Amino acid sequence: DGQPVEDNQITGGEILPNGDGTYQMRKSLVISEEELREEHEYNCTMKHLSLDNKLDFTFDVAESDPGSSTQSVVISVLVFMCVAVLIITALIIWRKRRAAGRDITE
Known part of the structure; x- marks a missing residue:
C-alpha cells in the first residue's frame, strides 16, 4: 500500500x-x-x-491465498471419494444381480 x-x-x-x-x-x-x-x-x-x-x-495476496488451494484440494478429495463409493456400490449391486441371475437359470 x-x-x-x-x-x-x-x-x-x-x-x-x-x-x-x-x-x-x-x-x-x-x-x-x-x-x-x-x-x-x-x-x-x-x-x-x-x-x-x-x-x-x-x-x-489474493492470488496466493493458501486457504483457497487447501479448500480446492479438500473438495477434490471429497468428490473423488464420493465417485469411488458410487462405483464400488454399483459393482457390488451388479455382481449380486449377476450371481442371482445364474442361480435362477441353473
Whole structure:
C-alpha cells in the first residue's frame, strides 16, 4: 500500500553462501490472517551494486491465498471419494444381480 514495513516485522537478512560461489540473502515478513483479509498490496524492492535500477516485485495476496488451494484440494478429495463409493456400490449391486441371475437359470 506504499507504506514501509517496520524492521522488527521482517526476519532474516543474513548473507548465506551458495554452492556455486555466489551468495544469497533472504528476508521474510509474517502476515497475520487479519492483514490478509484486509487485502493489502505488498511490494519488495531490491537494490544491488550490479543493478542499474532497483527491482520491484509486487506480491498479490489474493492470488496466493493458501486457504483457497487447501479448500480446492479438500473438495477434490471429497468428490473423488464420493465417485469411488458410487462405483464400488454399483459393482457390488451388479455382481449380486449377476450371481442371482445364474442361480435362477441353473
